[in-house]
Amino acid sequence: MPEGDTVWWTARRLDRALADRLLVRSDLRVPKLATKDLTGRRLLNVTPRGKHLLARVEGGLTLHSHLQMDGVWKVYPVGAAWRGGPGHQIRAILGTDESTAVGYRLPVLDLLRTENEDRVVGHLGPDLLGPDWNAESALRRLLSDPGRELGEALLDQRNLAGIGNVYKSELCFLAHTTPWTPVGEVPQQALERLVALAHRLLRANRENPTRSTTGRGDQRLFVYGRAPRPCLRCGTPVQHSEQGDGSRQRSTYWCPVCQHGPAPQPPVPGEEHPVGRPPRH
Incomplete structure (x- = not known):
């Protein structure tokens, strides 16, 4: 991808x-x-x-x-x-x-x-792999809409340019936060670490055609694409759902134990996913 x-x-x-x-x-x-x-x-x-x-x-x-x-x-x-x-x-x-x-x-x-x-x-935010990278500017842009879901804010190229579905899910996992958590509810120091980690991961992978966020040769990603296999940290089955405002839904993966915050409820067999903002755990 x-x-x-x-x-x-x-x-x-x-x-x-x-x-x-x-x-x-x-x-x-x-x-x-x-x-x-x-x-x-x-x-x-x-x-x-x-x-x-x-x-x-x-x-x-x-x-x-x-x-x-x-x-x-x-x-x-x-x-x-x-x-x-x-x-x-x-x-x-x-x-x-x-x-x-x-x-x-x-x-x-x-x-x-x-x-x-x-x-x-010209509309793009600081480029994670560009000469204009500026972590402070990226942080300000993320915080400009504190009610927005973290996953959606990370995907918005006007905030910081370069993150897609894979990094969105992986970064939220590494931050121990679900992608549906409002940006304003993420402690600022944690958000600063997440921005720094995004920069570090993309730089580490930019010359590597096989992307990895884990540092493990045989298991390259923590959660993305892994549902319903066990979480690499705790063994709980990784969850999958869609995230978006309805106009564009994006595949999202997370661990319900390692990550804290709101997330969609697991579907009941025979019923559709609940509609609207996911409830909090």
Whole structure:
């Protein structure tokens, strides 16, 4: 699942393959860009910003992409077979005389003036893996809405950029707090530690294609994707539910013993999940 560390790693691979080289192939397979051709321009650099990728091209242009849930960029030597998916899933091709970058299932692809990049990334909070990282600013942004659920606040890229579903669940576990706990009910020192831990974990994983939050080679994640297997700390079955405001529900995992605070009640067989704000334990 592409999160800030995956996007950083993707940007680095693209930059190593394409930066400071002339584009000899350009094929942007989305209707609004079908007539745009970057062939003959030098690709200057590929920079990550939160979960966004900015490929800056000679002439003051930026190709902006976002991976969301399923998007991926693959890099191949010229002449090698492409194995990222069927051809109809290809949205972008950028090629030099040595390498070809192929973007599959990219839900967001735009071409804009480099001077206008703020239109697509200017709303983002401090980037956990960027030169603008500022823990104090991230903390202030999280605390600006104390009634908001912690998991939702962590996912809001306007607060801090780079956290997705996996890190949301893992960070809340490591903070011993359920994702449904209001931000204002988390002690400030605990919230400061959580922000620092988010920065540390993403940095530790940014060059590692196999993400780990546990430090254990065979068990990479504490709770994400583990329901109903036992919690790695206490042995209680890990729980799974959806979290969101109704417009977008996100898979969420937690341990009902190791984490304190409100959470959805386990469903009764034959009944649906309760609707509305989850009750407190």
